[in-house]
Amino acid sequence: MTQPVFSHMLGQHKSDIIRLYAETYPEKDVKKAELCADLIDVPTIAGLSGYVGCKLAGFILAQQVCPSSDIIELIVAPSFRRIGIAAGLLDALVALSQSRNISELFLEVAEDNEAAQALYLTCGFQNVGKRNRYYQRDGHSIDAIIMQKSL
Numbered sequence: 001m002t003q004p005v006f007s008h009m010l011g012q013h014k015s016d017i018i019r020l021y022a023e024t025y026p027e028k029d030v031k032k033a034e035l036c037a038d039l040i041d042v043p044t045i046a047g048l049s050g051y052v053g054c055k056l057a058g059f060i061l062a063q064q065v066c067p068s069s070d071i072i073e074l075i076v077a078p079s080f081r082r083i084g085i086a087a088g089l090l091d092a093l094v095a096l097s098q099s100r101n102i103s104e105l106f107l108e109v110a111e112d113n114e115a116a117q118a119l120y121l122t123c124g125f126q127n128v129g130k131r132n133r134y135y136q137r138d139g140h141s142i143d144a145i146i147m148q149k150s151l
């Protein structure tokens, strides 16, 4: 397989972001996918993509307000999972954050999202708290685990 290329996301990538978001969360309104893609226009948002050839394999979005950064979206396409795309995106975000004097990364992850929790623990994040009933899903609520990584 061609090696993934990690780089900054630009306006031309929006349609790929919308497609991947909608594929990952088919239960959500397509407007959410469009809102997600529009975030790359926000000055305080860092957006990084991982392309394999001309296919968007994954992307990450983080709000960056020095000295901390909050990861607000991370998605890898099912056909590109478990080959290190998310870990590569997190490494690229760490490098970008360090170049901007950011010293801490934070994120929220659903308590039942074992794949993402395993990823973040592997990448050096630790559990630092919980937000009760943070996510609403199918008429019930799920707690979020707050994770942090010092840079």
Ligand SMILES: CC(C)(COP(=O)(O)OP(=O)(O)OC[C@H]1O[C@@H](n2cnc3c(N)ncnc32)[C@H](O)[C@@H]1OP(=O)(O)O)[C@@H](O)C(=O)NCCC(=O)NCCS
Residues within 6 Å of the ligand: 024, 058, 074, 075, 076, 077, 080, 081, 082, 083, 084, 085, 086, 087, 088, 108, 109, 110, 113, 114, 115, 116, 118, 119, 120, 122
């Ligand atoms: C979670 C997600 C981003 C992981 O992406 P990925 O590119 O497959 O992850 P990587 O290949 O970089 O995995 C790196 C390590 O994380 C851990 N990991 C990743 N996915 C895992 C899984 N399904 N089960 C257990 N461990 C997992 C492993 O330690 C893995 O290393 P290994 O493959 O050598 O064992 C992806 O499954 C995804 O997009 N899920 C849907 C959206 C989502 O949940 N996003 C996170 C919201 S907080």
